[in-house]
Amino acid sequence: MKKECIAMLLAGGQGSRLQALTKNIAKPAVPFGGKYHMIDFALSNCVNSGIDTVGVLTQYQPLSLHTYLGSGQPWDLDRTDGGIHILPPFVGADNSGCWYQGTANAIYQNIAFMDRYHPDYVLVLSGDHIYKMDYTRMLLQHRQTQADCTIAALEVPPQDASRFGILSTAPDHQIISFEEKPEHPKGNLASMGIYLFNREVLRQHLIADQQDSSSKHDFGHDVIPRMLKSGVKLSAYHFNGYWRDVGTIPSFWDANMDILSPRSEIARIDSNWPVYTRSPNLPPHYIGSEGRVSHSIVTGGCHIDGTVENSVLFHSVRVEPGAKVKYSILMPGAVVRSHAVVSYSIVAEGAVVGTGAQVGSLPDGSDSWGITIVPEKATVKDARFLAANTPELEKEGVLV
Amino acid sequence: MNQLHGILFADRAEPEMCILTRSGNTSALSFGGNFRMVDFMLSNMVNAGISDVGMIVQGGCQELLNHVGSGKAWNLSRKRGGLEVLPPLGCRPYVGWMDALSDFLPYLHHIRQEYVVLAPGDCVINFPIDDMLKAHKAGGSDITLACRSQEGHDNEEESLEIYLLSTSLLIQLTERCIGRQPSFRQNFLDESNSVSIKSYRFGGFSGTVRTAEAYYERSMALLQSEARKDLFDPDRPVRTVDSFMPGAYYGPEASVERSLISDHCWIEGTVSDSVLLPGVTVESGASVSHCVITQGTVVRQNTHLDHVIMIGNAAIRQPEVSPAKV
Numbered sequence: 248m249k250k251e252c253i254a255m256l257l258a259g260g261q262g263s264r265l266q267a268l269t270k271n272i273a274k275p276a277v278p279f280g281g282k283y284h285m286i287d288f289a290l291s292n293c294v295n296s297g298i299d300t301v302g303v304l305t306q307y308q309p310l311s312l313h314t315y316l317g318s319g320q321p322w323d324l325d326r327t328d329g330g331i332h333i334l335p336p337f338v339g340a341d342n343s344g345c346w347y348q349g350t351a352n353a354i355y356q357n358i359a360f361m362d363r364y365h366p367d368y369v370l371v372l373s374g375d376h377i378y379k380m381d382y383t384r385m386l387l388q389h390r391q392t393q394a395d396c397t398i399a400a401l402e403v404p405p406q407d408a409s410r411f412g413i414l415s416t417a418p419d420h421q422i423i424s425f426e427e428k429p430e431h432p433k434g435n436l437a438s439m440g441i442y443l444f445n446r447e448v449l450r451q452h453l454i455a456d457q458q459d460s461s462s463k464h465d466f467g468h469d470v471i472p473r474m475l476k477s478g479v480k481l482s483a484y485h486f487n488g489y490w491r492d493v494g495t496i497p498s499f500w501d502a503n504m505d506i507l508s509p510r511s512e513i514a515r516i517d518s519n520w521p522v523y524t525r526s527p528n529l530p531p532h533y534i535g536s537e538g539r540v541s542h543s544i545v546t547g548g549c550h551i552d553g554t555v556e557n558s559v560l561f562h563s564v565r566v567e568p569g570a571k572v573k574y575s576i577l578m579p580g581a582v583v584r585s586h587a588v589v590s591y592s593i594v595a596e597g598a599v600v601g602t603g604a605q606v607g608s609l610p611d612g613s614d615s616w617g618i619t620i621v622p623e624k625a626t627v628k629d630a631r632f633l634a635a636n637t638p639e640l641e642k643e644g645v646l647v
Numbered sequence: 648m649n650q651l652h653g654i655l656f657a658d659r660a661e662p663e664m665c666i667l668t669r670s671g672n673t674s675a676l677s678f679g680g681n682f683r684m685v686d687f688m689l690s691n692m693v694n695a696g697i698s699d700v701g702m703i704v705q706g707g708c709q710e711l712l713n714h715v716g717s718g719k720a721w722n723l724s725r726k727r728g729g730l731e732v733l734p735p736l737g738c739r740p741y742v743g744w745m746d747a748l749s750d751f752l753p754y755l756h757h758i759r760q761e762y763v764v765l766a767p768g769d770c771v772i773n774f775p776i777d778d779m780l781k782a783h784k785a786g787g788s789d790i791t792l793a794c795r796s797q798e799g800h801d802n803e804e805e806s807l808e809i810y811l812l813s814t815s816l817l818i819q820l821t822e823r824c825i826g827r828q829p830s831f832r833q834n835f836l837d838e839s840n841s842v843s844i845k846s847y848r849f850g851g852f853s854g855t856v857r858t859a860e861a862y863y864e865r866s867m868a869l870l871q872s873e874a875r876k877d878l879f880d881p882d883r884p885v886r887t888v889d890s891f892m893p894g895a896y897y898g899p900e901a902s903v904e905r906s907l908i909s910d911h912c913w914i915e916g917t918v919s920d921s922v923l924l925p926g927v928t929v930e931s932g933a934s935v936s937h938c939v940i941t942q943g944t945v946v947r948q949n950t951h952l953d954h955v956i957m958i959g960n961a962a963i964r965q966p967e968v969s970p971a972k973v
Binding site: 255280281282283321354371375506507509512513515516521522523524527528529530531532535536537538539540541542543544545547549550560591603 | 679680681682700719792840869872877878879884885886887889890892893894895896897898899900901902903904906907908909910911913920923924
């Protein structure tokens with residue numbers, strides 16, 4: 248069964264900078280935007296772009312992610328030919344196979360999967376980016392430029408450029424230089440970590456990279472620079488839409504707040520480009536007599552009797568009378584008891600903020616200020632005050 | 648193997664309901680958020696452990712069939728058994744349940760289970776069919792009929808039209824009724840010298856929705872938290888087809904109180920004592936009070952709605968009544 252293009256979706260990372268949010272689940276499984284999980288965006292982009300064969304490479308704490316993905320049915324990827332394939336690390340005969348050692352090594356170990364479908368093109372994606380993209384346009388440019396590899400790129404604020412792989416290009420989109428996380432960036436055109444390869448070129452370079460013991464087996468750090476050096480034709484596909492790599496708590500919080508903007512691409516359904524998700528069947532949410540909700544997103548099963556402003560509420564959240572929630576993210580099943588105040592915080596799944604407790608603090612411009620996280624299933628004691636740098640916060644399920 | 652087989656009557660169409668659902672099919676009505684009426688009884692059957700369900704439909708049921716599909720959302724898409732849609736053999740509407748069943752005698756003969764539950768597809772209720780089966784087996788009657796118990800009216804029972812009986816008895820009764828096109832209720836239940844009937848009382852939230860008034864009243868009743876607790880019991884979940892709608896958005900000036908708001912609503916105006924189905928927009932300066940607004944309706948700026956069911960541009964006026972009883 249031949250496919251023109253298949254996708255390899257990297258979903259194995261821990262996302263350790265998301266701290267307590269990824270203690271028990273892989274980063275792509277982290278809830279986002281009130282209704283979604285991070286991986287929904289890449290999966291939906293694939294199916295909307297006509298890519299019906301997606302390998303999802305998992306490794307870190309995969310149980311929630313595997314359960315969530317199931318047979319791929321919510322994303323229309325439950326297919327008899329192709330569809331979603333979950334690809335965890337594995338062992339083979341003669342001690343072959345091992346834990347994935349880097350993004351390139353993960354794909355290298357799954358060359359056999361790719362070969363099953365004899366694709367002309369392989370699209371390498373990340374499972375933790377928030378964006379909507381039609382990959383067929385990238386493929387069109389890839390063909391037109393006769394590139395061996397096309398990298399999707401977008402302009403980032405110059406002050407952020409050092410966090411990315413920075414590209415410079417010729418007028419015909421050909422990539423002239425590529426520097427991974429440069430201290431002094433030459434420009435601000437950043438790699439999005441979305442790569443489209445001709446399969447043979449990818450295979451050759453994965454094998455060569457595997458044989459290089461000094462390599463970290465990372466696309467951005469090793470494979471792409473080697474390709475550029477060896478004369479592989481690399482092309483940049485300029486992307487103009489909304490894109491976020493939500494790898495840190497501040498960027499995660501920012502991206503959730505972004506969907507509160509009426510102009511957000513993510514907030515409204517676009518029938519031409521839906522974002523599919525698996526979500527529980529729940530009744531509509533209820534706003535009580537004393538409930539006050541403004542500039543927020545609220546989802547099914549919530550019961551609001553307090554004040555909610557500038558916040559994102561996932562399903563089954565309870566906000567009791569007198570409670571105030573501002574500039575915060577409340578994950579599924581979170582409870583904010585009477586007269587508690589939650590601001591600039593993330594309350595993780597099933598966590599409880601006790602009566603009269605105060606969680607989070609207003610930004611004060613200092614380096615020590617941060618978004619406060621109440622970990623999964625933790626309980627904040629009544630009347631307790633909690634801010635981002637309180638040490639006990641890292642303990643889950645414990646009265647803090 | 649489970650002892651109980653389900654037969655769901657989703658064939659009823661009411662002309663008055665055509666404004667709410669194209670075919671007027673009461674089982675296809677959207678209700679209580681992202682749900683359709685048929686979801687409740689299908690979920691009741693599945694929650695009772697039923698894995699084989701026959702669904703009786705009439706012509707013009709495309710909307711219902713598109714929603715139910717293979718029954719996968721209720722785990723009824725099976726290799727063996729599962730959901731079977733029983734489309735009409737002729738063109739005329741069924742006169743009653745017996746009329747419908749007599750078209751499907753071969754189906755009845757193939758039922759593998761010892762007992763059958765017959766239920767309507769337009770009743771909103773979270774009903775313990777498994778408990779009713781226990782009561783039926785212990786009760787010793789030929790048929791058990793679920794009834795709504797009324798507070799303070801011990802002798803008055805309103806039928807919920809949920810019947811439980813043995814498969815063999817159902818086949819006998821159906822064979823006896825062929826050609827006579829009777830109503831299950833009128834023709835042989837009233838001839839109760841031939842079969843014994845016991846009632847199974849149910850006091851939770853329930854409602855059969857066949858008129859606009861009932862639709863409004865039962866929707867409003869969901870504003871009571873006891874009603875929602877009852878109907879949306881997480882231990883006996885109401886399942887429906889997955890949707891991929893984002894959450895509801897509240898603008899900076901939104902004001903909502905004592906209301907149920909579904910996903911994908913966009914609220915910039917004022918809403919009180921109302922039920923909004925998915926995808927409703929309430930623009931800035933608009934106000935909605937004591938209304939049921941159906942999916943996708945846009946309430947434009949400076950529109951003021953009070954005591955109506957709003958369907959797109961059409962409004963069905965509702966009388967002002969005291970708060971609905973659960």
